[in-house]
Amino acid sequence: MNRRLFLYLSALLVGSLSKITKVLARVLPKASAVPGGVAIVPLGPSGHPPVVHLAEKRVMVVGDEKRWQAIVGIALATKENSTLRISIEWPDGDDLTLPIPVGSKRYATQELTVKPGQVNLSEKNLQRYRRESAHLKRIRGTFSMPLVGSLALMQPCPGKRSSSFGLRRVFNGQSRNPHSGMDLAAPEGTSVVAAAAGRVIDRGDYFFSGNMLLLDHGQGLLTLYAHLSAMDVEVGERVEQGSPIGKVGATGRVTGAHLHFGVYLNAVPVDPALFLA
Ligand SMILES: [Zn+2]
Incomplete structure (x- = not known):
């Protein structure tokens, strides 16, 4: 295969792959940071996704190198109007914690x-x-x-x-x-x-x-x-x-x-x- 054709085909493939990633990234659950809900936390860009934990449980991370997001499940037993903290380990060794403010939701x-x-x-x-x-x-x-x-x-x-x-x-x-x-x-x-x-x-x-x-x-x-x-x-x-x-x-x-x-x-x-x- 000539190089020009090869580069053209790779560009097409990368293009469609990033389109697929974007589609996946767009379909997120409805954010609702309350007990029993889901918080969507922007984490920022990085070549590789960070590893996120909440109370020692691994948390879902979706997105791409431009924008990672944590999709965090909030336990029903979480106190209303409290703050949870997720820990984030970046691939470059940087560690930090981020607060998640939890709102109130009254269940019957x-x-x-x-x-x-x-x-x-x-x-x-x-x-x-x-x-x-x-x-x-x-x-x-x-x-x-x-x-x-x-x-x-x-x-x-x-x-x-x-x-x-x-x-x-x-x-x-x-x-x-x-x-x-x-x-x-x-x-x-x-x-x-x-x-x-x-x-x-x-x-x-x-x-x-x-x-x-x-x-x-x-x-x-x-x-x-x-x-x-x-x-x-x-x-x-x-x-x-x-x-x-x-x-x-x-x-x-x-x-x-x-x-x-x-x-x-x-x-x-x-x-x-x-x-x-
Ligand atoms: Zn049932």
């Missing part, structure tokens, strides 16, 4: 009165729940490289989106963990698809969540699908955005068929609505 509280037996778990179920929590905590800490697909997630099944993320539930005066995902109303058997391209990192039958799948999309972005009636993918399998992974069901502790859809960033659940069009 739901008080429920049920039979005492439905609140307190039996010793056997309590032990099962503890085992499952420890396992899921480990899975939630997954951070792999690179980010596989888009940050614009696809709604995993048709149906009305509830806005119950963050809802604090109190059973007979005892508070439970706040609702960590979005419930999608859909009949049993409705096909559930992958919200983005990724890899299956967990598949199991859980006490509260029933049949549940977790996908890793890279850079700490995970999605979770609970109460499934069928799971059609295995751990380690790669999936494309929109490819079928299971079916809506009513497994686990639920009152009716629906999909519980969760989105995680740097090991904390964040509001899925920020990632959906």
Whole structure:
């Protein structure tokens, strides 16, 4: 190949690559620096991306050499009107911390009165729940490289989106963990698809969540699908955005068929609505 043609073709390739990067960089979740939200923090230019941590958890960094940005998940338990600090290690050895001011967001509280037996778990179920929590905590800490697909997630099944993320539930005066995902109303058997391209990192039958799948999309972005009636993918399998992974069901502790859809960033659940069009 003559040199002129080679340079011309490389220029074309670089041009289209930078276009692709720009498209990826533009599709970001909706920024909402509140408990349960996502902060988008500009980090500035550098030949290579910096390594960012929040509370010892690695944080997603996207962009290009002209402009890197940290995409930070803010835990629901974060105090309103407080300040978080992310640590940034630049490739040239420079380290610094940046403050993230966290605003306020009031989530609703739901008080429920049920039979005492439905609140307190039996010793056997309590032990099962503890085992499952420890396992899921480990899975939630997954951070792999690179980010596989888009940050614009696809709604995993048709149906009305509830806005119950963050809802604090109190059973007979005892508070439970706040609702960590979005419930999608859909009949049993409705096909559930992958919200983005990724890899299956967990598949199991859980006490509260029933049949549940977790996908890793890279850079700490995970999605979770609970109460499934069928799971059609295995751990380690790669999936494309929109490819079928299971079916809506009513497994686990639920009152009716629906999909519980969760989105995680740097090991904390964040509001899925920020990632959906
Ligand atoms: Zn739910």
